[in-house]
Amino acid sequence: MNPPAQLILTVDYEVFGDGSGQPRSCVLESTERILAIAESRGVPLTLFVEALEFAAMEREPACQTQSDAVRLQLTEALARGHDLQLHLHPQWRGAKLDPAGNWQFDLSRWRIGDLPFHEVVGLLEQGKVWLEGLGRKQRPDYRCIAFRAGGWCIQPSALVLAALSDQGFLIDSTVAPGLRNATAGEWSDFRDAPDLPFWNVDQDLTVPVSHGVWEFPILTGRVARLDHLKALRKAGLAKGCQGSYRGPGGAAARLFGRLNRLRQLGTVMLDFSTLPAPQLIEITRQWCERFAGEPASLPLAAIGHSKNFTATSERALSEYLDWVNGQGIVGTTYPDALELISSG
Structure with a gap:
């Protein structure tokens, strides 16, 4: 008999990519609601923490109060049995507040996949050191082993994967099979992702190999376009x-991005901050049926964003986790899921 499927409930813990949004209203308060819902159902939450942006905020005296609140929430989340892993938007490295209180950074560095190897290594090292420095004060055995690229912009992936290996990362969880963003300066393309629930990669994220970093994809599926x-x-x-x-890319690129999303209507990520419970359940069912014959425990990576978590999202997540528990699906984290798969 196959072991039960494992839900890895993840949240991209961040403000907006252009620096707008306040941590209290866009991150802290909504994350606390997600934590409460997850805890009430016995499901650990994985926070993909945009470490560079919070490191930048710590350098700014005007941000100290909210920076302290972020650190407190993250360490308390670890103490409560949740997990922290690394999320990066490269434009945050070296970001500074101007006198008007707006963040200034180089938007041309938006895509980690476009950067040279040494820069990617430096970004990963900085983010990992920040996150492990915070986490080990609460839990000495804490390790940062999983990564998700900001904006899903991990391609071309060869140098990023080499940098992940160099910095001791074991897992990437960026790929959303079947989805594509054609917007200039923000592109990603996972239409050629393999028909597998997880796989190893060393050059191209969409080509499975027998060694290298593990790819735990974000679940995707089909729902009615309407x-x-x-x-x-x-x-x-x-x-x-x-x-x-x-x-x-500015306003023109945003318009193109909206049109691109309309063309992809019906193909969705398992996103609990934007989808209602029936669609979340349907996507999970599709995935479980698709990979029912897998000998290893099936990892189910769901995604949400703190800044998009509304009252409607609260109802959807509550109903979805109730269904998950009723199906015998077990909540887990990336380290525990990897240990179970590796031991199998």
Whole structure:
């Protein structure tokens, strides 16, 4: 008999990529609600922490109060049985506040996949040192072993994967099979991802090999196009959160991105901050049926964003986790999931 499937419930813990949004309303308050829902159902949460942005905030006296609150929430999350792993948007390295209180950084560095090897190594090292320095004060055995690229912009992936190996990362969880973003300066393309629940990679994320970093993909699936459109229309920002999705390409690129998303209606990630419970359940069912014959325990990586977690999201996540528990699916973290797969 196969072991039960394992839900890895993840949140990208961050403000907006252009620096807009306040940590309290866009990160802290919504994350506390997610933690409470997960804990009430016995499911650990994995926070993919955008370490560079919070390190930048710590350097700014105007951000100290909220920076302290971020550190407190993260260490308390570890103490409560949750996990922290690394999320990076490269433009945050060296970011500074201007006199008007706006973040200034180089938006041309948006994609980690476009950077040279030594820069990627430096970014990963800085983020990992920051996160492990914070985590080990609470839990001395804490390790940062998993990564998710900001904006899913990990391609071309060869240098990033080499840098991940160099810095001791064991897992990437960026790939969303079947999805593509064609927006200039923000592109990603996972349409050629293998039909596997997890795999090893060393050059191309979409080509499985017998060694290298593990890829634990974000679950994706198909839902009715009209249902997807309705979900997108209902999606919004967390209570009190205000910010901009401005990227490196400006207004024209944002418009192109919206049109691109409309073309992909019906193909969705397992995103509990934007989808209703019936769609979350359907995607999970599809994935479990698709890989029912796998000998190893099946990892199910779900994604959410603190800045997009609304009252509607709260209801969806609560209903979804109730269903998960009813199905015998077990909540877990990346280190525990990898240990189970490796031992199998």
